Amino acid sequence: MIAFGFGPGVCGHLDVGTSREWLVPDGRGGYAMGTVSGLRTRRYHGLLVVPGSTPAVRHVGLVSLDPAVVWPSGAQARLGAHEWASGSVDPRGFELLERFDLTDGLPRWRWRIGDLVIERELAMAYGRSCVAVVHRLLAGGPVRLELAAACTWRDAHGERRADGPPPRLEPAAGGAIVEGAFRLAGPGWEPVGEWWHGVRHREEAARGLPSDEDLWHAGRFGAELDRPGDTVAVLAWAGDLAAEPAPAVEVVAAARRRNRDVVAAAGPADDVERALVLAADAFVVRAGDGRPDVVAGYPWFGAWSRDTMISYEGLFLSTGRAEQGRDLLRGYAATLSEGMLANTADTGRVEYNTVDGTLWFLHAVGRHVAVTGDDDLAAELLPALRAVVDGHLAGTRYGIGVDPADGLLTHGAAGEALTWMDARVHGVPVTRRAGKPVEVNALWVNGLAVVADLAARAGADPGPATGAHGRAVESFRRRYPAPTGWLHDVLDAPAPAYPLGGAGTYDDDLLRPNQLLAWSLPDPPLRPDPAVLRRVGAALLTPLGPRSLAPDDPGFVGRHRGGPADRDGGYHQGTVWPWLLGPYVDACRRAGLPADGLFVGVEAHLGEYGLGSVSETADGAPPHGATGCPFQAWSVAEVLRVRRN
Incomplete structure (x- = not known):
């Protein structure tokens, strides 16, 4: 099938990179969705969007996992991207993207910071509200990779603001349960619990709709990447919160196989x-x-x-x-x-x-x-x-x-x-x-x-x-x-x-x-x-x-x-x-x-x-x-x- 690939000229150009969107469905009406650049431009964008009683009743759960690379010296590079109500964009991780690919229907990002290369793959477990996000060191190291989990729990058509109660978090093995609705699991979980105020969605502004919301920084995952091939993986899922999914790497591999089989069968x-x-x-x-x-x-x-x-x-x-x-x-x-x-x-x-x-x-x-x-x-x-x-x-x-x-x-x-x-x-x-x-x-x-x-x-x-x-x-x-x-x-x-x-x-x-x-x-x-x-x-x-x-x-x-x-x-x-x-x-x-x-x-x-x-x-x-x-x-x-x- 066609593999869509873009280099830094698209990924690093904010207006161009955000004009191309990817979608990974879960087979139930939910999805993960975002842009090539990684900047969320719609209220509907997120890594775990959960279907309800009908396909139109969806809730946004895990909004983003913002990567940050930390070297032994203490130097950092933030790879995420958010636009704020002030109009500023910070961090600007898209400027470090050297490539984005959509292959077999699954997105892959590759960041380069000098001789260090980090890759991210994302997939959903078909038939279940579950997203797997896998980060892999391709070159360079050793470094520590930290992943800030920005969360909410709201109707996909709306916004949630800090003037109400924050999302409720309960500890769970390897992470937390958010609002009793979805669960996060990965290595090195540290709860944080703070609001990020005034995250802006430029596409909603262009559509004449409310464009700002507040996000809850629930916590961060983290692990060492000592040598090429090492991974840091996070899972987020809704539904039966006690039933842990397969490991994230297996979820990605299974999704790739299924997509190829769907195409071949036709x-x-x-x-x-x-x-x-x-x-x-x-x-x-x-x-x-x-x-x-x-x-x-x-x-x-x-x-x-x-x-x-x-x-x-x-x-x-x-x-x-x-x-x-x-x-x-x-x-x-x-x-x-x-x-x-x-x-x-x-x-x-x-x-x-x-x-x-x-x-x-x-x-x-x-x-x-x-x-x-x-x-x-x-x-x-x-x-x-x-x-x-x-x-x-x-x-x-x-x-x-x-x-x-x-x-x-x-x-x-x-x-x-x-x-x-x-x-x-x-x-x-x-x-x-x-x-x-x-x-x-x-x-x-x-x-x-x-x-x-x-x-x-x-x-x-x-x-x-x-x-x-x-x-x-x-x-x-x-x-x-x-x-x-x-x-x-x-x-x-x-x-x-x-x-x-x-x-x-x-x-x-x-x-x-x-x-x-x-x-x-x-x-x-x-x-x-x-x-x-x-x-x-x-x-x-x-x-x-x-x-x-x-x-x-x-x-x-x-x-x-x-x-x-x-x-x-x-x-x-x-x-x-x-x-x-x-x-x-x-x-x-x-x-x-x-x-x-x-x-x-x-x-x-x-x-x-x-x-x-x-x-x-x-x-x-x-x-x-x-x-x-x-x-x-x-x-x-x-x-x-x-x-x-």
Whole structure:
């Protein structure tokens, strides 16, 4: 697989070194995460971030282990890095880094101080909230290595400050238990117990969020490194605190073996696919109840059904995980209610608030059966899928239902944003898409075909799916082509929601990428016209995928930056979404247009932001800097899927 390596020109340049982030997942929704330079730039960064009842409920525990080299003369070199509320950065250990590598998905740092070379490796024990950090003397010595353990215990989305009680520490063999939540163990433990005030996270400041927190210096580990090859290793783990993990060196070796096995099992064709297969592995987790689930993005998202189902084929079928995928689909089917799939429980309650998530579920089931030939699953889920069709024909939540006038799916509820373009600012949808969105009806047509096909495979009655499919296809072909030369984005949109005023409805012809679904799905309502697709690509395509709005539109926002309102206001108003590269490539191939060159930009991007992965979004304006989650499930999944097909 691709090994990402950077020298002092990147590691020692603070702005460059902090723009590249690494992620080591634990297979449960927790992780270790940070930057190439070692400076924490997000509230979410830490060496032990522990999942809770859902993948979105995470707590930050061990924040950092700051190394300091002490020579027999008493001279010291501090190798850690922190930014403070004053704007100063101290210590500046990144200036002593000669190399950073991400190999087999595991990070490795190498510091050089004259003839002394110290290396650090980090890994997590898969399936357990446990991080192992191993330091090794490569050259020079003898020296003493001390490791200052900076800790907290807080929600990953928040901060903890010194105006409250300090974290509670209890002695334990080789270290301490912090807040009864996680344990530290290593050589030469000495408790300290003091606050570090005003640690700053520059990325949170840039995102318009609280950027400072206070950290608890719980204590330090220390040991002598007399000759090259000597190590100092620390473990931190949550869960069963009495059950000590394997030695740290073994945890690292086991993680490396597992990652290589994951990649080999998928049979990738080249180094790029190897990197994407391993990136995909980060998102497939075992939830608290033991069933498979998908983390939508690191570091702040949990499980969202729309993201899961869009990602399904890339994460499961393109990586040899069909059995896990089968369990996931069965588990999600159990959440169906009134013909709708639960969207998320990340907010603390189960929510049914998408118009398209359920239709993506139909698509995922269809792809699973088509790829695996799993007729048993088709027969098992067919009653649930027919119930989806019945629920949509009869009408369900949020005004979601089939319009009897044309057989197309419509929806709308005040203040709600139910398509994937779901951003709201102060409770008001930014992209108001009530009515009949083009991709929703492409998914409806495709979903009806899936139900009819699975019924035929099972020798069962498809119910109303076949008739509904024919009517929806006829209406789609008649109504969606717009005078502009592309497809309408929304039909029968409520006029008061748009700047035209007046009563009734109107058809929105903004040039957006949603129409790609009308040409790219397995059973699409339209065959792509090469000339139209070229026109769409000319306006929307960037090196990292299609924009969400054409740049010549007055509402176009070229930078996805700033505070929450600024970012949400531009989220779907021109921001680039790499996941849309999947539908775009599918449409090009179906139209007979060249597609192989479309991956060049995103392949180069693997080493630019979230190392080895694909970001959630990018700026719509050049140079299309990456934004959003550095590690995003549907971005990775769709690039992997179409690259392997």
